[in-house]
Amino acid sequence: MKIRRLAPHAAEPVPLADLLADLRSAPPLKPFSDGICDLAARFSRALFTDPRTRRFPDLQALAFQLRPAGIKVLEESFRETTSQTLIQPRGLVFHLAPANVETMFVYSWLFAALMGNRNIVRISDRASDTSLLLCSVFNDVLAAAPDAMRRSVAIVQYGHEDDITAAISEACDVRVVWGGDSTVRAIRAVPLAPRATELVFADRYSFAILRAAEYQKLAPPERSALAAHFFNDTFWFDQAACSSPRLVVWYGTPEACAPAAETFFAELEAVIEKRGYTSDAGMRLERFTFGCRAALDGPVSHLDRHHGNFETLALRELTPFCREHCGGGLLYQFHTPVLEPLAAFIDRRDQTMSYFGFESEGLRELAQMVSARGIDRIVPIGRALDFDRYWDGYDLFLEFSRHVTVARTGGQTGSAAAQRGPSDTGPE
């Protein structure tokens, strides 16, 4: 069985057995080792300076995360929560990258690599140009890296060959499955080695909530800035990222909500036109068709096409609500003077709630009200796409590491944290 290796680049397909053996025999690394921090820094510089990557905001955001200060923040956060045990990598991590968010495979790799793991990353044989570009930049960075680093990672590209997935699954210690419900179902059917663990990222739903009265208080430049933040959250990945909002909830009196929503969406149109964001005719038609179907099937009172820039669907009520979505620039909106309907709406699929106009006590109340049955992240509008160690309820640092209990002779170790096994870590 041979496989295409994009990074480190191999001109010819390499035997999979050799590739796995190499990865498994690569020297063990420590969490936040100099080697990985240095590699991240070089990767960051390459992404900042390469003319091919400079113009993509999502790649620049990735570069920002990879820079030494970004890694430092992660390390501090890691040290804070893991002072009681000895941390070791799990071994070999197998990442199945999603096709919808091109930079995700790098984040997935980064969090596992920072823990000292060796990594094999599968990208689809239909991977986008941006993904391939990222691989190419990464390959250049690896070429200049020390041997130990170069041997710790392989990015491979293959199609639907189950036998390859099976062979890698058998060899890995952790499997990370991105790509939604169907992918998770399909990959779960492929067995893992008995001691291996698995992280799965199923389909998720995200929305934004804005307090209308607070929005009305904003000065025009602040309204533009908020629209720009919302644009980034929503359109960077054509609304295909799980954390991109698909529903906008306006909280306030009808008198406040209606004009606030009107201004907000007009501002959003202005951003779209200024940035020159376009979607193809097929997507626009699909959006319109989806909107009409939603109006036939659900409590949609109004479909607005915003001059072809995006669609909004005004909801008469929030439940029952079908979370199916076409992506590409369609937003449901719901106006409500009370939060109860929102609390009733939330379910386990809900991932990110981005907000505007809630602070301290108000934010705490909101968080308590909505998060009982779902929601893994509550972030200000503009940060919906920020990737973090806590994702979909996992603590990635915990998942990608082994916690070794070291008990001294004669006494009790005491700390509860030290006795935690990997199976009961992380919020469920």
Next chain:
Amino acid sequence: MSLEFLFSEPQYSLRQSEKERYLLPLLNDLTWHHRGASGDYGRLLDAVYPHTREASSLDEIPYLPVGLFKTHRLLSIPDGQIFKTLTSSGTTGQQVSRVYLDSETARRQTVALSRILQHVLGPDRLPMLVIDTSTLLKNRKEFSARGAGVLGMMNFGRSHVYALDGNMDGEMNLNRDAVRDFLGRFGDAPFLMFGFTFMVWKYFFEPLRDLGVDLSNGILIHSGGWKKLADQAVDNATFKARLRESTGLHRVYNFYGMVEQVGSVYMEGEDGMLYPPNFADIVIRDPRTWEPAPMGQPGLIQVLSALPFSYPGHSILTEDLGVIHSVDSGVDGRFGKAFSVIGRVPRSEIRGCSDTHQEAAVKESGAA
């Protein structure tokens, strides 16, 4: 003015402004009829076109995306009045459109089609070579769109002969003897041929081209789209030129139409352009703004037809791209809009969570 007037006037004879004057009140009436008769349509109008009033021009008539007919049962008559249900063709597993006809809508479609075809064929029924197989019509229960199309067209010919042999697996071959026999009997005077574009090319023309047959008295009417032929670099001009060179056939008419608006077909004129009949029209819409596109600018084709009474399909936004080349050119006595179809809008390449999805789905169906 009534629909019957538009039927009875010579087709393509109306100037655009005159035609719009006749067509607009008929389409406005249909909007109000469907709004009252179809709860679904009424709700959709309220949501999508909340300020709908009487349209003052054709491009103001509210339109529905064609995809709705695949997922929703849209009709403006009680179930008891359904006379016939039409379905679009589609490969296995694809969703098909469903269109519900009452006897009045079916009658209108028949009259409409005959008015359009008479313009090309003249008043008499001609001997007809059907470029399809007789097995097509065997299974009446599962009437395919292809079968319905062929059957509808057979009304306009006589002494029908099938040019192809086919088996139940869908394999088809040219029946040379049948074709020779047909030409022996009818080849010296005008005769009609009908088939689907791709089948005409692949199963009729290609095996026939070196046989030296004379089709110079024939009139070929064909439809079904160019997608498969575009893969072989055959466009309308090539199609016609090759047929003419090899067989002498020079009267070849392509038409554009769809199951959602049967009867309103857009027949090719002598200049190769497609022309709306009196009782139908098109609007080209810029997909970036949804506004009507100016002449010469490609966009999505919206089709308008005064025929659909039993279902709200008098104004439909298709998935096809087209362009208007001229208005009221008067070429060969044809007035109104002259347009061509560029092809199906490319499926959006949006990367959804469903992306890796589809990979998995493809894999599963591939294994089955």
